[in-house]
Amino acid sequence: MASLIDRDKQFIWHPFTPQKQMPDPIAIVKGSGSLLFDEMGNSYIDAISSWWVNLHGHAHPYIAEKIYQQALTLEQVIFAGFTHSPAVNLAERLLPLLPGSMSRIFYSDNGSTSTEVALKMALQYWWNLNPEKARTKILCFENSYHGDTFGAMSVSDRSVFTTPFVPLLFDVITIPLPNNGNLDSIKSIIHQYGNDIAAFIYEPMIQGAGGMNMYDSYLMNELLNSVKLYEVICVADEVMTGFGRTGTLFASEHYHKKPDIICLSKGLTGGTMALGVTACNNRIYNAFVDDDKRKTFFHGHSFTANPLACTAALASLDLLQQQSAIERIEWLCNEVAIFAKELINLNLQIQNVRVVGTVLAFEMQDVTKTYLHQIAQPFTKACLDRGVYIRPLGNTVYIMPPYSVTESEFEKIKSVILEVIKLFV
Ligand SMILES: Cc1ncc(COP(=O)(O)O)c(C=O)c1O
Known part of the structure; x- marks a missing residue:
C-alpha cells in the first residue's frame, strides 16, 4: 500500500503551494494542545495557530464533545x-x-x-x-x-x-x-x-x-x-x-x-x-x-x-471568556513583547521587529518584503527540523501561537527562532 504522502502527491492539489518540485507534505495524524504530531511520531509546536485559526489548542475535548452532542441532535x-x-x-x-x-x-x-x-x-x-x-x-x-x-x-x-x-x-x-x-x-x-x-x-x-x-x-x-x-x-x-x-x-x-x-x-x-x-x-x-x-x-x-x-x-x-483564558492572553502578549525586546537587543541583523498583542513579526535579510523570497522554505524547514512550525510570508517571519501555548513551549519557539535566524543572517 502506498504511503499517505504518495497518495496525497497523486491526488491532492494543496492551497498556496507551487506544484512543481513541491516538497513532501507532512502527514499529521494528531493534534493536542499546541502540538501537531506526524505519522513518524515527531511533534511540532504550532507557532502560527494553523493559519491563525486555532485559539485553545488542537482537538480540544470540550469543543469536540459539544460538536459530537450537536451532531447527534x-x-x-x-x-x-x-x-x-x-x-x-x-x-x-x-x-x-x-x-x-x-x-x-x-x-x-x-x-x-x-x-x-x-x-x-x-x-x-x-x-x-x-x-x-x-x-x-x-x-x-x-x-x-x-x-x-x-x-x-x-x-x-x-x-x-x-x-x-x-x-x-x-x-x-x-x-x-x-x-x-x-x-x-x-x-x-x-x-x-x-x-x-x-x-x-x-x-x-x-x-x-x-x-x-x-x-x-x-x-x-x-x-x-x-x-x-x-x-x-x-x-x-x-x-x-x-x-x-x-x-x-x-x-x-x-x-x-x-x-x-x-x-x-x-x-x-x-x-x-x-x-x-x-x-x-x-x-x-x-x-x-x-x-x-x-x-x-x-x-x-x-x-x-x-x-x-x-x-x-x-x-x-x-x-x-473564562478568566484563565483572559489571563493566558495577557501572559502571551507580555511574553511576545519581551521576546521582541530580546530580538532587538541581540542586534541580529534582522529588520523591523514589531509586535501587536500576541503577534510578533520581523524581516529576514531584506528590509523590503517579498512574498516569493527564497528564504521562506528553508527557514520553515529548519524550524520544523527543530520541532517548531512557522510559515514565513516570504522573508517576513512571524509568530501567532495559540493561547494554549505553555511556558516551556514558548521558550522553545524562542530558542528555535534564534538558532534558525543565525543560520540565515
Ligand atoms: C484579514 C483576512 N481576511 C480574510 C481572509 C480570508 O479568509 P479565508 O482564508 O478563511 O477565506 C484572511 C485569511 O487569511 C484574512 O487574514
Missing part, C-alpha cells in the same frame, strides 16, 4: 425559512461583545465569504437607498488581503496572489497605511472622492497576509474620522485579528471610531470548523427592510449557519 438544516438554537444563541452571545452597535449577524462559511458578504451588503445598501445614485467605489489599503473570491481579491492588494485575475477585478481606490508623513495626502483623496465611496474595508491594527504590517491607531482614528464625514460604510475585516490576537477581544476596540460592519472567521470556532460571520448595525440592516422585494439581500450558502460550526463557536466562546 441536528447536523445541518437549510437556513432560509428555518432556524435553530446554535445560530440564535451564537448571534445573541456575539453581538454584545462586538465593537460598535452591531445588531445583526449574517452567517457564511469562511473569511473570504465574510468579506464578500460585507462588500455586497455595503454596495446594496447604497442601491437600496437610491438605485440611480448608488455609490460604487470601495476604499482600501495597499498591501491588504481580504480573501480569494473575486470581490475579496478586488479589494485586496494587486500582488502575486491576484496577478492572473487583475483584468477582471473591479477598480478600487487604494491608499497607503497612514503614517506621520502621509495623513494629509490620504485625507485629500478622501475629500476628493468621499461622496462616491460606498465603503472602506480595512484590517484593523495589523495587515496579515500582506506582510504582518502593523500601523498606528491614533492615525487610523484620524482617518476613520475623515471617512465618516462622508458617511462611508466602515468595514472592519477582523478575520485574523478577532478573538484576542491583538490583546483586546477585537482589534476595533483600539479605535474610537467603530465600524458599521465586522467580518469574522478563523478563531470564531476556536479554529475547529469553517464558519464566517458578517455582523452589521441597524443603519445597514434597516436599508434591507422594505416592501420592495428587490431590496432583499439575495445571498446565501448551502451551509449558512451550520449547527455544528455554530456550536463550535459557542464552545470556543465559553473557553475564551
Whole structure:
C-alpha cells in the first residue's frame, strides 16, 4: 500500500503551494494542545495557530464533545425559512461583545465569504437607498488581503496572489497605511472622492497576509474620522485579528471610531470548523427592510449557519471568556513583547521587529518584503527540523501561537527562532 504522502502527491492539489518540485507534505495524524504530531511520531509546536485559526489548542475535548452532542441532535438544516438554537444563541452571545452597535449577524462559511458578504451588503445598501445614485467605489489599503473570491481579491492588494485575475477585478481606490508623513495626502483623496465611496474595508491594527504590517491607531482614528464625514460604510475585516490576537477581544476596540460592519472567521470556532460571520448595525440592516422585494439581500450558502460550526463557536466562546483564558492572553502578549525586546537587543541583523498583542513579526535579510523570497522554505524547514512550525510570508517571519501555548513551549519557539535566524543572517 502506498504511503499517505504518495497518495496525497497523486491526488491532492494543496492551497498556496507551487506544484512543481513541491516538497513532501507532512502527514499529521494528531493534534493536542499546541502540538501537531506526524505519522513518524515527531511533534511540532504550532507557532502560527494553523493559519491563525486555532485559539485553545488542537482537538480540544470540550469543543469536540459539544460538536459530537450537536451532531447527534441536528447536523445541518437549510437556513432560509428555518432556524435553530446554535445560530440564535451564537448571534445573541456575539453581538454584545462586538465593537460598535452591531445588531445583526449574517452567517457564511469562511473569511473570504465574510468579506464578500460585507462588500455586497455595503454596495446594496447604497442601491437600496437610491438605485440611480448608488455609490460604487470601495476604499482600501495597499498591501491588504481580504480573501480569494473575486470581490475579496478586488479589494485586496494587486500582488502575486491576484496577478492572473487583475483584468477582471473591479477598480478600487487604494491608499497607503497612514503614517506621520502621509495623513494629509490620504485625507485629500478622501475629500476628493468621499461622496462616491460606498465603503472602506480595512484590517484593523495589523495587515496579515500582506506582510504582518502593523500601523498606528491614533492615525487610523484620524482617518476613520475623515471617512465618516462622508458617511462611508466602515468595514472592519477582523478575520485574523478577532478573538484576542491583538490583546483586546477585537482589534476595533483600539479605535474610537467603530465600524458599521465586522467580518469574522478563523478563531470564531476556536479554529475547529469553517464558519464566517458578517455582523452589521441597524443603519445597514434597516436599508434591507422594505416592501420592495428587490431590496432583499439575495445571498446565501448551502451551509449558512451550520449547527455544528455554530456550536463550535459557542464552545470556543465559553473557553475564551473564562478568566484563565483572559489571563493566558495577557501572559502571551507580555511574553511576545519581551521576546521582541530580546530580538532587538541581540542586534541580529534582522529588520523591523514589531509586535501587536500576541503577534510578533520581523524581516529576514531584506528590509523590503517579498512574498516569493527564497528564504521562506528553508527557514520553515529548519524550524520544523527543530520541532517548531512557522510559515514565513516570504522573508517576513512571524509568530501567532495559540493561547494554549505553555511556558516551556514558548521558550522553545524562542530558542528555535534564534538558532534558525543565525543560520540565515
Ligand atoms: C484579514 C483576512 N481576511 C480574510 C481572509 C480570508 O479568509 P479565508 O482564508 O478563511 O477565506 C484572511 C485569511 O487569511 C484574512 O487574514
